[in-house]
Amino acid sequence: MDPALMLGSVVAITLLALLAKWLYPTPQVITQTQIDAALTLAFPMLSDTLISADRLTMTNGSQLIKLPDAVYVGYKMGDQVIVRKIGESVTLSTDENAVKIIAKDSTAATITLRPAQDTDFSRIAVFTQSALG
């Protein structure tokens, strides 16, 4: 490669990277990348460690899940893991309005599943801030 072209490319790409970081700073809220890393670390065998489907046979109702300091809930639609943060108000409404944390104290939360049409809640997990690293 022509040295001048190489040097020019390095400079241009460095400037581009800096611009990208300025325009799209890493958000203070947890990123999807961090969530996926946490899931990988916390649940190396995701399908085995998530609460199994037979414990969530009631797909339209509430289930009490022990939730010490848990702040995130993950669920699976088909094979796709979706994770949402439980906000300060301790309510969570997903894009599909499918999972709602309706009450939480220091040890437990009631999770109400309101599956949207065609939503397959075969797995659900609740995990902690510390698991997210």
Next chain:
Amino acid sequence: MTIDLTALPKPTELAVPGFVLLVLLELIYGWRSHKVRFEGQDTATSLIMGLGSTVSGALTAGLLYTAIIWLWDNARLLDVGTSLPVFGAAFILDDLRYYWVHRCGHRVRWMWAAHVIHHSSQHYNLSTALRQTWTGQFTPGVLFAVPLVIIGFHPAIIAFCTGLNLIYQFWIHTEAIDKMPRWFEAIMNTPSHHRVHHAKNPAYLDANYAGVFIIWDKIFGTFVPESDAEKCVYGLVSDLGTFNPLKVAFHEWEGIFRDIGSAKTWQHRLLFLVAPPGWTPDGSRLTSDMIKKRWQRLNADKSTAE
């Protein structure tokens, strides 16, 4: 009309300013419109991977080119010349070569170790196109060019066509373009087709390996169209969760060495190298085939229940 091979430019080098400009435009477009998703650190990593790939390619290009020129001098059956139709034929055959090397890149773990880098971003934008391997030269992928040389295509023609092929593939890494005209979608690889290739949804795994012409996927049964009902989710089935370029570049190699080191038989050692990514002797990890089958079973169960 014949073409002077010594005067052939290096297409990808000449295209670098265009790559930079288009990434810049997409960055600004995404920032203003929110129609294209970026993550600053992710983009920076992609750009670093692109630079590293150029450097590693430059370091080993001489050796590879020497080997392939030796093959040209000693093993070719014909010399098809340097006419314009030869360049056209080389471009099409090189794209067929790309289809197969790319398909094997997803199905053979040794080759996946190099190619996984390109799929490690959880975003899909023009910077993802530049997230390229540093280690492709150390896989059997380089051997896929051998038949073209033996047929009689000069290595310089193949290198030129490969460069054009890579340039074509740059613009299809975007969410900014929805669908191209129907006739174009039918023949050519497009942003829509390639989004499917980068998606980790079970429905989209192991699909659309094409470089330039999507017809190869249609011929060999790997074509999957993008569906409005199945929005693409990008990344790996087990995402890396890091922006560290060294980890991005070498994590799968590390995994292969670790698995081979702990394998109990030579058969297992070999399979850790050549079986599909995710293969283990005890089935404790998931291959893409297993993920797809499980997804199909879930869908079938759901249909039965209804």
